[in-house]
Structure formats: C-alpha cells, structure tokens
Amino acid sequence: MNPLHAPPVVETDVDLRPYNSFALPARARRLIRLRSEADLRWVINHPEWGPVPKFILGGGSNLVLTRDVQALVLKVEVLGRRLWDDGDSWVVEGGAGECWHDFVQWTLQQGAPGLENLSLIPGTVGAAPVQNIGAYGVEVQDRFESLDTVDLMTGRTVTLDRAGCRFGYRDSVFKQHLKDRSVILRVRFRLPKSWRPELGYLDLQRAAEQAGVAEPTAQQVADWVCAIRRAKLPDPAQIGNAGSFFKNPVVSEAVCREVIARDPHLVHYALPDGRYKLAAGWLIDACGWKGKSIGGAGVYEKQALVLVNRGDARGGEVLTLAQAIQASVLARFGVVLEAEPVVV
Structure with missing residues (x-):
C-alpha cells in the first residue's frame, strides 16, 4: 500500500435512497467511495475488505433495490475528462464517476460531436458501457474506443476494446462474466471528425422539420433529444x-x-x-x-x-x-x- 495515500472511509449503515434513481428504501451495511485507482487498490489489498463479496454502484439509474445490501458497496466516484486529436477522430475520455449527460455536453463544448443522441440519459460514464446505453439510433458500442478496468480478484488493470466488452442489446460482459468482478475506472470514445447527424428516428425528423433546419448542428440535435426525452420521461429528481x-x-x-x-x-x-x-x-x-x-x-x-x-x-x-x-x-x-x- 502507498504510505502517502489517505485510505477511503468505510461508511456503515448507509441509506441508499439518494443513490438509486427509483428512490427505493434500502441500506448498505458497509460502503466505500472510490475516488481514485489508489482507493480501489487499498480495498483489494486490505486484509478485511479485500476478500469479502462486493457490489459495484455507479449512478444507481438502472437498479431496483428490493432489500438491504449485505455485500461491501463500492460506490464509483472517479472523475476526470480528457480529449485528444487522433488524426481523423477525436478521442474523449471520462472518469467512471462522471455524470453521463454532463460528459456528453462537455464533448460538444469541446467541438467533438458524436454522442449527442445519447443526451440526458441518466447515470455515469462508467455505467454507459455496462448497459451499452442507446437512444435515437445510436448505442455506446457505435462510438466506443476502450476502457480501463481493475479485476477485483487479481488487482490487475486491464484495457478492453470493443470486442473485449462483448456488447449486445443493452448488454455487455460486465452484466455477464465480469458482473461484480471488475471495476471500470475510465472510458474512452472515438468520435470521427467527419460528423453527420443521426436523424433516423421519426421524433428527430419531426423536430428538424418543425425547426426548419435541414442540416442541424450537433448541439441542435442534443437540444432536440433533451426536449423529446423531457416530454416523454419523468425527471428522477422529481419522480x-x-x-x-x-x-x-x-x-x-x-x-x-x-x-x-x-x-x-x-x-x-x-x-x-x-x-x-x-x-x-x-x-x-x-x-x-x-x-x-x-x-x-x-x-x-x-x-x-x-x-x-x-x-x-x-x-x-x-x-x-x-x-x-x-x-x-x-x-x-x-x-x-x-x-x-x-x-x-
């Protein structure tokens, strides 16, 4: 263990209502917030917490809690955003604990379009590939580059590409073989500079027609997606x-x-x-x-x-x-x- 690393706090009897978007009543017997890779390695190497069963919690937006959680809850709160030029594409990276919608908006502000159809989907960057989230003709796998994950059994950091994630319809290896065995730390997306709007869904076509815009910008598409979602779906903060x-x-x-x-x-x-x-x-x-x-x-x-x-x-x-x-x-x-x- 790194002597300079301040270990995370082990919280007890934690109310999980604020950490699941259904706001369902449940409690975590023990919870540790992971804000860095060092936090995770501290847990893995700890003589008491390393061997116990673990439950990985991101934004809690895809979760139904029917009981208290006895396993050690690892709440992933790793932040960070990066962008770099890779020739014909932009590559953007987000910490697993970043809010997904805020991350999408940030990529647009940086002039790197491609994720706009996935605007306003609740959850975190780390949860996006787990669920292979998708909306309005675009799925995470369509823009995915790679991610870094740590094996809870071996402590090894592994980088997985698209094939390694075994994406399916709202599915991935993290919902199957690696469920509760691996913690995602960072996710990267490849966004081609030769961007074209994805307007295949009728709702988006109607929005473009109503706005009288034949060639929308990525921000306009994002705004339309947000308006459509808000009209159809309840805000988890309210309901x-x-x-x-x-x-x-x-x-x-x-x-x-x-x-x-x-x-x-x-x-x-x-x-x-x-x-x-x-x-x-x-x-x-x-x-x-x-x-x-x-x-x-x-x-x-x-x-x-x-x-x-x-x-x-x-x-x-x-x-x-x-x-x-x-x-x-x-x-x-x-x-x-x-x-x-x-x-x-």
Missing part, C-alpha cells in the same frame, strides 16, 4: 424511476407477423439481420397498463415503458408490477419482455 424498464423485444419475422395479425397497429422496426424490434411501450400500453399502479409503484402516464415510484414504493412492489406487465404481454401477444434494470 423516482429507472428510465425505460423493459428492453424492446427482438423477434423473428414470423413472430412479428403473428403479432401484427393480432393487432395491425403494432409499432415495429426492421433490423439489418432480418429480425424485428417491437416497441415494448406500445405492447404494454395495448395491454392497458398506462397509469395503473400496484402499491406505490406505477406505470407512467406519458410513457408505458417507464415504471415510477408514486412516493412510497418498495422494491418488491416495483418487481410485482413488472412481473404482472410481463405476464399480460406474454398472454396477449406471445412476446417475452425482459427487464433492463438490475434487481437486488
């Missing part, structure tokens, strides 16, 4: 939620045709591989769930894909509501909805 609760199911052409036969108004999108992505929010709304509640957990009135905390919800109520919705969609359409948030 507890975890954003889109279910993944849009991806099905075969045959299954898509079966669902359309039941309801020709199905909202769906063709994918390059011949499969179809179905709009989960539409499926839920068609089953009559919009605005409904179970206990303190409810379905948001403006967007059926979002589950909310009405003010006093517990994690078990959110989970019960989600399971009831899944059962309804399966019974009516024969389609399985998969939840996005991690349930603890």
